[in-house]
Amino acid sequence: GAGVSQTPSNKVTEKGKYVELRCDPISGHTALYWYRQSLGQGPEFLIYFQGTGAADDSGLPNDRFFAVRPEGSVSTLKIQRTERGDSAVYLCASSLTGISAGSTDTQYFGPGTRLTVL
Amino acid sequence: GENVEQHPSTLSVQEGDSAVIKCTYSDSASNYFPWYKQELGKRPQLIIDIRSNVGEKKDQRIAVTLNKTAKHFSLHITETQPEDSAVYFCVLVGSQGNLIFGKGTKLSVKP
Numbered sequence A: 001g002a003g004v005s006q007t008p009s010n011k012v013t014e015k016g017k018y019v020e021l022r023c024d025p026i027s028g029h030t031a032l033y034w035y036r037q038s039l040g041q042g043p044e045f046l047i048y049f050q051g052t053g054a055a056d057d058s059g060l061p062n063d064r065f066f067a068v069r070p071e072g073s074v075s076t077l078k079i080q081r082t083e084r085g086d087s088a089v090y091l092c093a094s095s096l097t098g099i100s101a102g103s104t105d106t107q108y109f110g111p112g113t114r115l116t117v118l
Numbered sequence B: 001g002e003n004v005e006q007h008p009s010t011l012s013v014q015e016g017d018s019a020v021i022k023c024t025y026s027d028s029a030s031n032y033f034p035w036y037k038q039e040l041g042k043r044p045q046l047i048i049d050i051r052s053n054v055g056e057k058k059d060q061r062i063a064v065t066l067n068k069t070a071k072h073f074s075l076h077i078t079e080t081q082p083e084d085s086a087v088y089f090c091v092l093v094g095s096q097g098n099l100i101f102g103k104g105t106k107l108s109v110k111p
Helices: none
Strands: A005-007 A010-013 A019-024 A031-037 A044-050 A053-056 A065-068 A075-079 A088-095 A113-117 B003-007 B010-014 B019-026 B032-038 B045-051 B056-059 B062-067 B072-077 B086-093 B099-101 B105-110
Touching (some): A010 A019, A019 A088, A019 A113, A044 A065, A044 A075, A044 B099, A075 A088, B003 B086, B003 B099, B019 B086, B019 B105, B032 B062, B045 B056, B045 B062, B072 B086
Parallel strands (some): B010 B105
Antiparallel strands (some): A005 A019, A019 A075, A031 A088, A044 A053, A065 A075, A088 A113, B003 B019, B019 B072, B032 B045, B032 B086, B056 B062, B062 B072, B086 B099, B086 B105
16 A cells, blocks of 8 residues: 655745645554654654644654644644754654554654755 | 664675674663664665564574663674665664664665
8 A cells, every 4th residue: 555655855945934744644554753864863753643642742842843633644744933953854654553662563654855944 | 761872883895795783772661673774865664673572583684683681782684785785773662652763874785
């Protein structure tokens, strides 16, 4: 079946602007994760959804970042007043359940959105 | 907090040689240790994983070992091929199922 998809693949914006990044998880996956990957680094966790609710948003860097998943499927990551330091690849991943440190659910990643803030 | 250290950061080998990547971690309750491969400009993809009740797992040319007492785990690739060139990440699973990635090892396999 279809994998995780993300749109847009690339987004260039100006400092101070608002952006939205979209993630379509694998159908039936209840767990959805957002990560941010800076150049030369591993992905860093931002937020985790279990169904419609944000189960853990401890990775969001500040209150300019927030994300929603209103119907438990598609998620949107929203960044207000973008800064140059927000430039990175934003990755979304989904897994079937993803409930705990003991979970062995595989997380499947999307291709990412490359955000460039000028 | 949970943290994983990975080394080396870069590794260059001749085609056919073996490659070994090592990771150590602290303060993790994780019972599951996946490894992801990321080719340039592509998404991370799971290549192999190991659970804490197993000390070693092998899948064709790739093997992983885990020593949970010593808190370290390793990836071994034998008979390397140019298509193995990529960045490899060792990963912990956090308390919410979030993945905690190492900084990555850039493997270059020279033909």
